[in-house]
Amino acid sequence: MKPTIYNLSVKTIDGATKSLFDYKGDVLLIVNLASKCGYTPQYAGLEQLHREFGARGLRVLGFPANEFGAQEPGTDAEIKDFCTTTYDVTFPMFAKVVAKGEGIAPLYRYLTSEQDDPKFSGDLRWNFTKFLVGRDGQVIGRFDSKVDPKSPELISAITAAL
Numbered sequence: 327m328k329p330t331i332y333n334l335s336v337k338t339i340d341g342a343t344k345s346l347f348d349y350k351g352d353v354l355l356i357v358n359l360a361s362k363c364g365y366t367p368q369y370a371g372l373e374q375l376h377r378e379f380g381a382r383g384l385r386v387l388g389f390p391a392n393e394f395g396a397q398e399p400g401t402d403a404e405i406k407d408f409c410t411t412t413y414d415v416t417f418p419m420f421a422k423v424v425a426k427g428e429g430i431a432p433l434y435r436y437l438t439s440e441q442d443d444p445k446f447s448g449d450l451r452w453n454f455t456k457f458l459v460g461r462d463g464q465v466i467g468r469f470d471s472k473v474d475p476k477s478p479e480l481i482s483a484i485t486a487a488l
Contacts, residue, residue: 330463
């Protein structure tokens with residue numbers, strides 16, 4: 327049987343361990359985030375998706391990462407404060423991860439591995455790359471940084487998965 331993301335655990339932004347199995351049956355939008363990036367305003371669109379589609383089973387999961395232009399230099403506490411005060415983020419946020427290169431987090435190793443995710447694999451190119459995961463735990467879409475959360479392409483993929 328092909329592995330899914332449900333085999334993985336992550337740390338919340340408050341430091342608690344969270345099994346991704348807890349999201350089994352939900353549609354997930356997993357995003358690597360940064361507070362000092364040209365795409366940072368996408369936080370607002372991600373929050374809008376969370377509020378608009380949450381009742382139907384969409385879970386936006388935010389993973390701050392600092393691999394691209396060192397645009398996420400803050401601590402988890404600083405990142406949480408920035409997200410809640412600047413963008414009123416209520417979707418689940420997780421501890422800062424390594425999303426590319428040496429020390430890559432298991433979640434991002436899975437998402438970018440050709441073995442685990444052959445259709446959507448490959449290193450991340452920048453902040454705000456979005457992975458859409460179906461209710462069965464398999465990746466069903468990957469969207470580049472430039473794809474805005476409010477874009478018809480992304481919304482269509484989300485609604486089809488819901």
